[in-house]
Amino acid sequence: MWFKLMLLFILGLEVCLACDMDQTKEGCRIKNGVCSCGFGCISEYRYDSMAECNSALKGKRRDSCYPSPCMNGGSCIQISQKPYFICRCDGTGFFGQRCHRACPIQGAGGVTSIFPYECIVI
Numbered sequence: 001m002w003f004k005l006m007l008l009f010i011l012g013l014e015v016c017l018a019c020d021m022d023q024t025k026e027g028c029r030i031k032n033g034v035c036s037c038g039f040g041c042i043s044e045y046r047y048d049s050m051a052e053c054n055s056a057l058k059g060k061r062r063d064s065c066y067p068s069p070c071m072n073g074g075s076c077i078q079i080s081q082k083p084y085f086i087c088r089c090d091g092t093g094f095f096g097q098r099c100h101r102a103c104p105i106q107g108a109g110g111v112t113s114i115f116p117y118e119c120i121v122i
Contacts, residue, residue: 019043028053030065030078043079044086074099089118 019041027045028037035053038045047053056063056078065076070087072094077086089099095118103119 030056030063032068032075033057033063033066043081044077046078046080070099072099093119095119 023042024040025042025045026037026039027042028035028047028050029040029045030047030053035047035050035057037050037053047056064078064084068074068076069085070076070089072089073092074087074089074094077088078084079086083097087097087099089095092099093103095101095103095116099118103116
């Protein structure tokens, strides 16, 4: 029981960090050319069922992630707002809308420069 509660807490925390609780839903999304279903932000889980998601993969709906617009190993996720995709650049050494900008060297820009969160290595 304790394990289940901890797992729900961690999953809930991850969802809370990504979007507001009133902006979440259970649904399916296309990530790296594969349908997966789960719980998350409405903007990412845009399909209501696995069947609808698979229809999108078969070309009945446009797949914004095929071919992937992301560069340098970034992961593409379809969303419902323009440009209909986001690139996840975490861990690639790059950032930007398409993971096209190299991460700056930490500390090289001085205290006032903004350091992209995708470039933080923990």
